[in-house]
Amino acid sequence: MNYEKERRFAVDSVLKACGLCRRVLSALVSQDTITKNDRSPVTVADFGGQALISEQLKNTFPDDLLVGEENAGLLRAEENKGVKETVFKYVREFSPRLSPSEMLEAIDRGSGDGGPGGRFWTVDPIDGTKGFLRGDQFAVALALVEEGEVVLGVLGCPNLPLSGLTPQDTRGSLFVAVKGEGVFIRKFEDPDEHAIGVSPLTDPREAIFCESFESSHTSHGDTAWVAQQLGITKPSVRMDSLCKYAIVARGDATFYLRIPSQKSYVEKIWDHAAGYIIVQEAGGKVTDIEGKPLDFSTGRILSNNKGIIASNGRLHGHVLEAMKTVT
Ligand code: AMP
Numbered sequence: 001m002n003y004e005k006e007r008r009f010a011v012d013s014v015l016k017a018c019g020l021c022r023r024v025l026s027a028l029v030s031q032d033t034i035t036k037n038d039r040s041p042v043t044v045a046d047f048g049g050q051a052l053i054s055e056q057l058k059n060t061f062p063d064d065l066l067v068g069e070e071n072a073g074l075l076r077a078e079e080n081k082g083v084k085e086t087v088f089k090y091v092r093e094f095s096p097r098l099s100p101s102e103m104l105e106a107i108d109r110g111s112g113d114g115g116p117g118g119r120f121w122t123v124d125p126i127d128g129t130k131g132f133l134r135g136d137q138f139a140v141a142l143a144l145v146e147e148g149e150v151v152l153g154v155l156g157c158p159n160l161p162l163s164g165l166t167p168q169d170t171r172g173s174l175f176v177a178v179k180g181e182g183v184f185i186r187k188f189e190d191p192d193e194h195a196i197g198v199s200p201l202t203d204p205r206e207a208i209f210c211e212s213f214e215s216s217h218t219s220h221g222d223t224a225w226v227a228q229q230l231g232i233t234k235p236s237v238r239m240d241s242l243c244k245y246a247i248v249a250r251g252d253a254t255f256y257l258r259i260p261s262q263k264s265y266v267e268k269i270w271d272h273a274a275g276y277i278i279v280q281e282a283g284g285k286v287t288d289i290e291g292k293p294l295d296f297s298t299g300r301i302l303s304n305n306k307g308i309i310a311s312n313g314r315l316h317g318h319v320l321e322a323m324k325t326v327t
């Protein structure tokens with residue numbers, strides 16, 4: 001199967017959504033309108049990004065369904081007219097022919113159910129909203145699922161340096177993976193791509209692992225326990241969003257561990273699909289914390305899975321063994 005057209009659409013639309021995120025951030029920061037606890041920039045960029053990707057999907061693959069995090073219910077409410085106008089102002093910069101009602105329809109087309117049959121796309125227009133507001137990491141994620149299997153993933157990481165974890169390098173890394181074809185990284189502004197791969201590390205004691213910044217999204221106590229069992233001495237890299245998958249895929253981290261803080265929490269497919277294929281195609285392995293493959297055929301949520309281990313492959317068994325000691 002050749003995914004050339006799908007790949008081009010996914011890269012192009014994710015870059016547009018990343019551009020919108022950057023515009024929203026820079027405008028609001030320069031006007032000094034972001035105050036603590038003000039989630040408006042997230043709201044604007046979240047809705048705007050989903051509108052752009054969804055609209056481009058309709059124009060490129062009119063029959064394809066979309067499973068997106070957002071819906072336009074909030075924007076349709078009279079009291080949020082101002083927010084809707086702000087979202088529209090930004091969306092128009094990237095999609096000049098769209099009308100306000102078409103924008104709302106585009107956002108609402110993300111209400112797909114997913115599931116085991118056929119093909120659908122899944123999008124998270126801003127993953128890591130807390131990172132976005134802190135000026136840390138966040139990501140725009142888009143993946144294509146066919147017959148329950150992820151076959152393509154694109155991850156835009158506007159604040160992630162092109163190499164390494166400290167921002168000396170240009171910020172803005174885009175990752176593209178197609179099943180069976182490997183993973184490639186590129187700058188936002190330059191279409192040149194190069195292949196990346198996971199860390200070759202085999203000694204678990206040398207591992208660098210990453211985890212969510214937010215302690216409500218992963219149990220920092222449990223991950224520290226696992227690290228201790230593995231003899232890891234380096235501190236964890238705490239980072240928001242699917243960028244964690246990207247740094248495992250390019251070998252800056254050896255594994256990513258996500259142990260639910262709340263036992264009842266079920267992961268959303270858009271928080272993992274693009275990262276999953278990016279790590280797998282980089283030569284790594286992704287399972288849940290019990291070692292089960294991630295099952296993307298179960299609808300909008302990963303109801304057959306608990307937590308995440310995404311590793312360089314070689315250390316996967318060690319992490320799973322250590323996981324068994326978590327009580
Ligand atoms: P992270 O950037 O790793 O902190 O993960 C961000 C994602 O965590 C968000 O997109 C949410 O969908 C998801 N999330 C929200 N609540 C929880 C929770 N209680 N446990 C795990 N993940 C959550």
Ligand code: MG
Pocket residue numbers: 124126127128270271
């Ligand atoms: Mg998310």
